[in-house]
Amino acid sequence: MRQSFWLRMLMGVLLALGVTVTAQAQQTIKIAYTDPLSGPFAQVGDANLKQMNYIIDHINAKGGALGKKFELVPFDNKSNPADALIALKSATDQNMPFIMQCSGSNIAAALIEAINKHNDRNPDNRIIYLNCGAVATELTNEQCSFWHFRFDLHVGMKAEVMSRAIPKDVTKVYMINQDYLFGQSVQRDVKAFLAKNRPDVTVVGDELIPLGKIKDFSPYITKIKASGAQALVTGNWGPDMNLLIKAGIDAGADLRYFTFYAHLAGGATAIGPGGDGKVLSVMSFGENVAPEIGNKEAEAFTNGFRQLHKFDFAAATFRTIFEYLQSAINKAGSVDPTKIAFAMEGLSQKDFLGYDSTMRKDDHQIISAYYVGLFKKGVKYDAEGTGLGWATTATILSKDVNQPTICKMKRPSA
């Protein structure tokens, strides 16, 4: 008798504890964030995390959503899909409504598949995948999913921007890309759009390199030079980007570099003053965009980050993700992932720079303004203390990046 009384007491206390824990959990809207926070690509994940936290503070100061604040919960995935799936498991175990991932389309593909299954089987514990930078074209086409929302242009769109940004005097290009889903996507799409928009350009060399393995790119530079190329087109990111450009600059190769990611953390340091006027990057944002268009508020917002960190606020457009979340959650009136997903698709609003953007309903791909930056002297905000920075040479409005999709979206019965 006595024992069962104590047992009941214990159960009561545990229950009470359980209730307070869930009550506390509901005070914030948790977003699981998984990216490499250790290993060769750690700097990429770390830079993203710092930028997101800065943005979240800003959004929370503006009231969050439904009176609740956003909270980012980081999980290291070591650039490994298996570890990302463990993060997903932890996120769903804790009933988090969102998981966010930026680096690695192979990881994104694994996440999409796992989330589709999970959400089918657990209608009362669903999760939305916010993709902040895994950009292989397939992910919102062949592989598109109702639960996946991509907040960066996909490779096809970036490749089209790139094909238009290549100067008229360049007719021979060499391509180097990383040997995995994303790199292969770049390889295929850049070629397709060059053939369409710049038939005068020939691809004199085309090569895939192992992801994150190469320490000295000088041999590649030798080979590129021997091919007679005038420019190098590359989708490399992280150390694969920085070391490649550094090797080219050091060899004094008479090359121009057309990149997708040279503007990210570590890029400017690796390029250095020797790259003045030689490096182009197709980017979602640059610190000089706001002053160039005279947007004081956006400039103050990016300048605030500059005071805190030693690298560029290259991913300031992560702010768009949280602004969409804010609107979708308020519109849905709840933090139920299914309702939020329905509220988010088709949503249109202006980004913080004042340009139009849409979360396209057909494939959950954002359509937003994009920029081409040239690394040069004499800009208002330099990059990583090099004295050089990214000057915007072209702004592409969202209506001009709007490519059709082949996605056949399967929606849950709400």
Added chain:
Amino acid sequence: MEVFIVSLLNGLVYGMLLFMLASGLTLILSMMGVLNFAHASAYMLGAYFAYTISLYVGFWPALIIAPILCGFVGAAIEMWGLRRVHRNGHIAELLFTFGLALIIEKGVQMGWGLLPVPYRVPALLDFPLFSIYGTNFPAYRAFMLLISGMMFGAIWLGLTRTRIGLVIQAALTHPEMVGALGHNVPRIFTLVFAAGTALAGLAGVIGGNYQVTEPAMAFTMGPIVFVVVVFGGLGSLTGCFIASILMGLIQTFAVVFDVSLADLLAKIGFIVTAKTPLAEVLTVTLPRIGALLPFLMMVLILVFRPRGLMGTRDT
């Protein structure tokens, strides 16, 4: 021809950098039997120390001070760490150095951050030394060759022409006998470990600004150095030297030859099409597997010649 000469020079520079790292490791491994996983971490520490020191007093003092600091770190690790762990056998030592490598990596991440630090080539050496067929050969690479060449000479002279070198050589093969003759073998161990770590540190000082100084640099450099040591053979500095240069050249030349097994087969009249079995494997070009070649060679040499190229005993 142009590609050949430029690649030869690049391969040589990379090979010599590998040698600076591997020479210390091969001494430690052959003498103490310790497979030091933290060796590449010393390379990283050297680069970071040099970066920090060069902020205050410039590159040249850093070139001397940073390796010495690394040497002290090495000595401390040997005296207060390895020597205690040594009693529990080789597995314990292995795990100890492995843990150490992870701790150093985390420590560097905490101390200097996750991002690459702007450790740059000194202005005095930041010019193209000469230009072959329009490709610049940076003076700094020549300087690296010079330093590593001098180091090779110094080690060789030290090991073969000095008293302490002779004792070390003897301790390589017969540590008990050397101890019985009245030499302080533990102190020799400490000395060798410290010297090996200092060499790795020196490699870091000149390698850090040749590549990029970042917390992942130990992780990326580590495996290849092991390959060099195993390939070159235990207890042989010459083997280590040959293996280093070989690996440097292989990795460099693998990149520039766009051939695949399918091309070879085509030469003997066998055309690979998409329908051929294993076509995926046969059409992979050499540059794509270039980074794998050293490991392939290590596996092969372990199977066919376990003592390595010039090794005096089995691994």
